[in-house]
Amino acid sequence: MTATGGRASGDGPLVVGVDSSTQSTKALVVDAATGEVVARGQAPHRVSGGAGRESDPAQWWEALTEALRQCGAAAERAEAVAVGGQQHGLVTLDADGRPVRPAMLWNDVRSAPQRDRLVEELGGAEAWAGRIGSVPAPAFTITKWAWLRENEPEAAARTAAVRLPHDYLTERLTGRGTTDRGDASGTGWWRGEDGSPAGLYDEDILGRVALDPALLPEVVPPGSAAGAVRGGLDGLPLKPGAVVGAGTGDNMAAALGLGLRPGRPVLSLGTSGTVYAVSPRRPADPTGTVAGFADARGDWLPLACTLNCTLAVDRFAELLGRDREAVEPGGSAVVLPFLDGERTPNLPYASGLLHGLRHDTTPGQVLQAAYDGAVYALLSALDLVLDADADPRAPILLIGGGARGTAWRETVRRLSGRPVLVPEASELVALGAAAQAAGLLTGEDPAEVARRWGTDRGVSLDPVERDEAALERLARTLRSAEPLLKG
Numbered sequence: 001m002t003a004t005g006g007r008a009s010g011d012g013p014l015v016v017g018v019d020s021s022t023q024s025t026k027a028l029v030v031d032a033a034t035g036e037v038v039a040r041g042q043a044p045h046r047v048s049g050g051a052g053r054e055s056d057p058a059q060w061w062e063a064l065t066e067a068l069r070q071c072g073a074a075a076e077r078a079e080a081v082a083v084g085g086q087q088h089g090l091v092t093l094d095a096d097g098r099p100v101r102p103a104m105l106w107n108d109v110r111s112a113p114q115r116d117r118l119v120e121e122l123g124g125a126e127a128w129a130g131r132i133g134s135v136p137a138p139a140f141t142i143t144k145w146a147w148l149r150e151n152e153p154e155a156a157a158r159t160a161a162v163r164l165p166h167d168y169l170t171e172r173l174t175g176r177g178t179t180d181r182g183d184a185s186g187t188g189w190w191r192g193e194d195g196s197p198a199g200l201y202d203e204d205i206l207g208r209v210a211l212d213p214a215l216l217p218e219v220v221p222p223g224s225a226a227g228a229v230r231g232g233l234d235g236l237p238l239k240p241g242a243v244v245g246a247g248t249g250d251n252m253a254a255a256l257g258l259g260l261r262p263g264r265p266v267l268s269l270g271t272s273g274t275v276y277a278v279s280p281r282r283p284a285d286p287t288g289t290v291a292g293f294a295d296a297r298g299d300w301l302p303l304a305c306t307l308n309c310t311l312a313v314d315r316f317a318e319l320l321g322r323d324r325e326a327v328e329p330g331g332s333a334v335v336l337p338f339l340d341g342e343r344t345p346n347l348p349y350a351s352g353l354l355h356g357l358r359h360d361t362t363p364g365q366v367l368q369a370a371y372d373g374a375v376y377a378l379l380s381a382l383d384l385v386l387d388a389d390a391d392p393r394a395p396i397l398l399i400g401g402g403a404r405g406t407a408w409r410e411t412v413r414r415l416s417g418r419p420v421l422v423p424e425a426s427e428l429v430a431l432g433a434a435a436q437a438a439g440l441l442t443g444e445d446p447a448e449v450a451r452r453w454g455t456d457r458g459v460s461l462d463p464v465e466r467d468e469a470a471l472e473r474l475a476r477t478l479r480s481a482e483p484l485l486k487g
């Protein structure tokens with residue numbers, strides 16, 4: 001079992017990297033010297049359906065414990081651990097550190113009205129982009145906190161600490177309320193332009209949503225530890241005293257795991273679809289398409305995110321009664337798979353749309369159209385996340401659960417016209433967290449650790465001619481259907 005596709009195992013210390021994302025927790029035990037994955041575990045999460053998307057944070061802790069148990073004795077020997085987690089989720093804790101209510105997740109769009117109001121109150125989209133580098137989407141933590149205050153004031157009043165998903169797990173490990181700049185940059189109340197690696201909380205913005213800064217975690221600067229694993233964590237197979245990294249958001253962790261350099265675009269196909277690149281310049285997109293996130297090292301991570309990716313396409317396959325790979329070419333069907341509303345483009349009230357059916361349209365063509373719709377939304381932001389001087393021939397790094405599927409790979413090739421590289425290492429978020437943990441032991445930059453491990457080695461797929469006709473059909477349908485999708 002190797003992350004790196006072949007280097008021999010060494011005698012390096014062991015580290016644990018955790019990916020606590022929407023659907024599950026994955027844990028890897030990695031040899032810090034070679035990057036060899038010596039054990040792995042995975043346990044699922046429950047996410048509510050209906051109007052919102054919520055998960056009980058206590059369940060993430062149970063899933064972490066279970067995933068580590070599956071790693072066996074190797075986890076107990078690890079010298080350091082770090083947690084990458086789904087971004088943005090609002091975790092509210094009471095005075096005893098227990099969740100006041102389930103966490104509202106990144107893909108819960110109930111706070112769209114609060115988002116619109118907040119954008120207007122600060123002086124519009126441009127003002128937000130200039131101030132925090134992003135125009136908040138309803139994904140951002142600040143909009144969820146505003147929703148909570150309005151809709152469940154007693155829960156907001158009982159809140160003694162506000163955390164992100166990865167902060168919650170890190171705090172249970174160390175007993176200290178901490179976060180990092182990468183995940184903090186998705187809250188809506190963190191600013192990174194003052195030159196200090198940890199950035200700062202924007203007290204004026206916090207005042208607008210009546211959130212006391214004392215309720216927020218300390219931002220641990222890159223290269224520093226959050227603490228050590230506490231004693232007395234019954235049933236958790238980690239060694240007390242093991243170093244705990246600051247952790248980060250899952251996309252920032254994957255960027256670490258790839259040892260990503262500026263100019264290399266990443267397309268991640270999971271519950272969310274994301275497209276991003278590392279940049280030395282702080283982004284500020286007033287259209288709101290690109291979020292100006294910080295990375296976990298001191299650079300930036302301009303990123304666009306869709307709400308409808310693998311789950312939406314799998315749902316189309318299920319509705320059509322087909323295997324997810326049973327796509328067929330041709331036809332004129334167009335699917336805008338916005339089953340959960342959408343963030344890119346910004347259409348929180350949208351639902352899915354199927355257009356262009358003819359008597360001879362086949363179910364396999366409709367399924368292919370669903371893949372096309374999901375990938376189109378991401379590719380429309382590809383050039384926007386890259387710096388102007390980025391090489392347009394650089395391959396797209398394709399990661400996330402969907403990257404294992406042939407239909408996903410071929411759709412990205414056909415709609416992008418670019419070479420595609422699918423890393424052999426499948427769990428890049430957990431590997432990035434492991435690289436952060438390893439860097440704390442060795443004093444190295446975590447991205448250098450990942451490069452040393454060779455995590456971006458994989459299958460190279462040559463470019464194919466871009467399917468302009470499909471792109472044009474999608475663009476036209478999106479334009480024409482806008483009033484309907486705005487709901």
Ligand SMILES: Nc1ncnc2c1ncn2[C@@H]1O[C@H](COP(=O)(O)OP(=O)(O)O)[C@@H](O)[C@H]1O
Pocket residue numbers: 021022023024269270271272310311314324400401402403404405406408
């Ligand atoms: N072999 C495969 N082919 C295509 N899709 C896959 C394959 N394996 C997993 N997936 C997709 O990957 C998704 C999970 O991706 P993952 O990146 O682990 O999600 P997340 O991190 O958002 O929880 C599932 O929704 C599933 O549709």
Ligand SMILES: O=C(CO)[C@@H](O)[C@H](O)COP(=O)(O)O
Pocket residue numbers: 021022023085086087088106139186249250251270271272273274305
């Ligand atoms: O909201 C975003 C990025 O801004 C999402 O990418 C979340 O971070 C969830 O990630 P996955 O669970 O799909 O990996």
